Amino acid sequence: MTKIIDGKAIANEIKQEIKKDVAKLEQEYGKKPTLAVILVGNDGASEVYVRMKKKTSEELGINSLQITLDESTTQSELLKLIHELNSDTNVNGILVQLPLPSHIDENIIINAIDPIKDVDGFHPINLGKLVIGSDDSFVSCTPYGCQELIVRNVPDLKGKHLVIVGRSNIVGKPLANIMLQKNERANCIVTICHTATSDIGYYTRQADILVVAVGKANMITKNMVKPGAVVIDVGINRIDDLHNPGKTKLVGDVKFDEVSEIASAITPVPGGVGPMTIVMLMKNTVKAFRLQNKI
Amino acid sequence: MTKIIDGKAIANEIKQEIKKDVAKLEQEYGKKPTLAVILVGNDGASEVYVRMKKKTSEELGINSLQITLDESTTQSELLKLIHELNSDTNVNGILVQLPLPSHIDENIIINAIDPIKDVDGFHPINLGKLVIGSDDSFVSCTPYGCQELIVRNVPDLKGKHLVIVGRSNIVGKPLANIMLQKNERANCIVTICHTATSDIGYYTRQADILVVAVGKANMITKNMVKPGAVVIDVGINRIDDLHNPGKTKLVGDVKFDEVSEIASAITPVPGGVGPMTIVMLMKNTVKAFRLQNKI
Numbered sequence: 001m002t003k004i005i006d007g008k009a010i011a012n013e014i015k016q017e018i019k020k021d022v023a024k025l026e027q028e029y030g031k032k033p034t035l036a037v038i039l040v041g042n043d044g045a046s047e048v049y050v051r052m053k054k055k056t057s058e059e060l061g062i063n064s065l066q067i068t069l070d071e072s073t074t075q076s077e078l079l080k081l082i083h084e085l086n087s088d089t090n091v092n093g094i095l096v097q098l099p100l101p102s103h104i105d106e107n108i109i110i111n112a113i114d115p116i117k118d119v120d121g122f123h124p125i126n127l128g129k130l131v132i133g134s135d136d137s138f139v140s141c142t143p144y145g146c147q148e149l150i151v152r153n154v155p156d157l158k159g160k161h162l163v164i165v166g167r168s169n170i171v172g173k174p175l176a177n178i179m180l181q182k183n184e185r186a187n188c189i190v191t192i193c194h195t196a197t198s199d200i201g202y203y204t205r206q207a208d209i210l211v212v213a214v215g216k217a218n219m220i221t222k223n224m225v226k227p228g229a230v231v232i233d234v235g236i237n238r239i240d241d242l243h244n245p246g247k248t249k250l251v252g253d254v255k256f257d258e259v260s261e262i263a264s265a266i267t268p269v270p271g272g273v274g275p276m277t278i279v280m281l282m283k284n285t286v287k288a289f290r291l292q293n294k295i
Numbered sequence: 296m297t298k299i300i301d302g303k304a305i306a307n308e309i310k311q312e313i314k315k316d317v318a319k320l321e322q323e324y325g326k327k328p329t330l331a332v333i334l335v336g337n338d339g340a341s342e343v344y345v346r347m348k349k350k351t352s353e354e355l356g357i358n359s360l361q362i363t364l365d366e367s368t369t370q371s372e373l374l375k376l377i378h379e380l381n382s383d384t385n386v387n388g389i390l391v392q393l394p395l396p397s398h399i400d401e402n403i404i405i406n407a408i409d410p411i412k413d414v415d416g417f418h419p420i421n422l423g424k425l426v427i428g429s430d431d432s433f434v435s436c437t438p439y440g441c442q443e444l445i446v447r448n449v450p451d452l453k454g455k456h457l458v459i460v461g462r463s464n465i466v467g468k469p470l471a472n473i474m475l476q477k478n479e480r481a482n483c484i485v486t487i488c489h490t491a492t493s494d495i496g497y498y499t500r501q502a503d504i505l506v507v508a509v510g511k512a513n514m515i516t517k518n519m520v521k522p523g524a525v526v527i528d529v530g531i532n533r534i535d536d537l538h539n540p541g542k543t544k545l546v547g548d549v550k551f552d553e554v555s556e557i558a559s560a561i562t563p564v565p566g567g568v569g570p571m572t573i574v575m576l577m578k579n580t581v582k583a584f585r586l587q588n589k590i
Contacts, residue, residue, distance in 0.1 A: 107429075123423070124419075124420050124423030124424045124426075124427060124429070125419050125420045125423055126423065127422070127423035127426045127427065128418070128419030128420055128421065128422035128423030128424075128425075128426070129419045129423075130423075131419075131422045131423070131425075131426060131464070131468050131469070131472065132419060132422065132464050132468075133464075134402075134419070158491045159491045159492055159493050167475055167477070169426070169427050169428075173426050173427075173472070173475070174426070176471070176475075176487075177426065177468070177472070180462055180468070180471075180487050180489070182462070182489075182490070182491070187491045188491075189486065189487070189488045189489070189491070189492050189498065190486070190487050191484065191485065191486040192471075192475050192484070192485055193484045194475070194477070194484070195477070196453045196454045196477070196482045196483075196484070197454055197484050198454050203484065
């Protein structure tokens with residue numbers, strides 16, 4: 001019987017844990033974590049994401065500082081704001097909603113965030129610490145959420161073969177580095193394959209745990225998956241809904257209907273990895289609060 | 296016919312390239328790269344390494360600044376020296392010879408080196424940039440040397456399956472991150488296996504390119520290697536020489552005699568990866584000079 005991994009339910013469990021944690025921190029230290037979220041311009045999707053982050057923060061008792069800047073904001077104005085937030089001891093996490101308008105260099109902005117407040121985990125120093133396995137760093141939210149789903153669905157990770165399809169800087173590469181570390185939440189043999197792979201199925205069929213983060217609708221078919229594998233689908237693709245002419249629907253990178261017949265556990269899209277991302281951001285914000293207050 | 300990869304000859308080729316490069320830089324800009332090497336205490340092996348670095352620097356026209364400190368040097372004295380070297384515009388590369396005496400925290404020392412002078416590539420920010428594929432960073436010398444040997448012995452790397460045995464912070468992990476990048480000197484499907492792997496041979500037999508960095512004498516046997524594979528042996532192990540009672544000899548992690556029967560190319564130990572390491576350090580020093588002088 002295939003288990004459908006309910007990302008929303010798991011995210012809710014973790015939310016409850018965080019909520020308790022925040023309440024306890026407030027009681028003991030008289031203050032709560034604060035997350036600053038910066039939105040430049042008025043991209044529709046970004047506005048939705050920022051609103052969700054604010055809502056989740058408030059739900060968990062985390063202070064939310066939302067800063068909305070005009071599309072025309074210059075790079076140096078944004079840098080100035082980041083420097084102010086870096087030195088504001090009341091702000092624990094700083095997140096700049098991406099993408100930024102094209103006249104602003106995203107790398108320069110990300111590198112300007114104090115690494116100890118970089119709750120998105122995109123600063124190179126946090127990525128580097130993740131490679132070394134250093135604990136005082138932030139793991140970016142999507143791979144962190146994938147790890148959480150894997151840990152909760154694979155009892156003994158040691159020596160399991162994890163195959164990742166896709167080598168993006170925000171999912172595939174950090175996840176590979178997380179999962180090969182020598183600790184109980186990792187310790188996998190990791191293979192990462194990508195666009196240069198002529199026969200993806202050769203690798204994916206070996207996976208005890210398969211993570212797909214490519215952005216190509218229904219790319220992974222049943223014959224590419226080992227029976228009994230745990231499948232984590234990071235892709236979110238909007239395609240035409242053949243059953244409802246003129247309408248669209250969201251699907252993952254994995255052909256859910258057929259792969260769910262042979263996987264032991266699989267995430268649906270939507271409702272799998274998606275709900276985890278925002279919750280891991282909250283977890284990072286609490287961690288930032290702890291690190292900065294040396295708790 | 297198996298090719299024995301002559302690391303010494305390749306290192307010499309690269310040395311000639313660097314020597315020309317340094318001479319040209321001096322002619323055009325009136326100055327040469329400078330490498331500062333710090334040795335704390337008088338560990339015998341470290342003294343040899345530092346002397347080799349000095350000798351190679353001078354051979355290539357690179358200024359060598361060797362600083363030898365007493366075993367009793369405190370961490371804060373060492374930090375003070377590093378800060379001075381960081382702000383000295385005449386110094387382009389800073390290398391602290393490891394291991395340090397036990398009363399000094401290596402991580403604190405490495406993190407204190409200005410990343411733009413970190414020619415050993417151990418600073419987390421350089422590791423993080425390596426994950427992202429950012430070009431303004433330093434790759435640590437041993438994996439960089441492995442990459443160079445691979446590039447020179449595998450005509451078309453795209454889509455080749457590289458299997459790495461060993462997940463150390465100084466070889467396995469950085470090499471995995473280098474070789475999965477999307478560029479002509481990489482673009483491999485990468486698998487990394489390690490102590491938690493129950494059947495190492497299952498993975499190594501799949502390798503088009505096999506890199507072993509474990510530190511376990513003769514661990515990889517013929518039946519663990521695919522015929523025609525390119526084998527890079529990073530291990531250096533001293534064992535008893537059975538043919539010369541009472542004497543020892545150096546061997547790699549790969550059982551050279553038998554694996555060389557089926558590999559298409561293989562590095563010997565010594566004389567394979569070893570000679571490359573120091574030459575890549577020199578390459579990094581020249582790169583540091585270029586980055587700092589915006590050339």
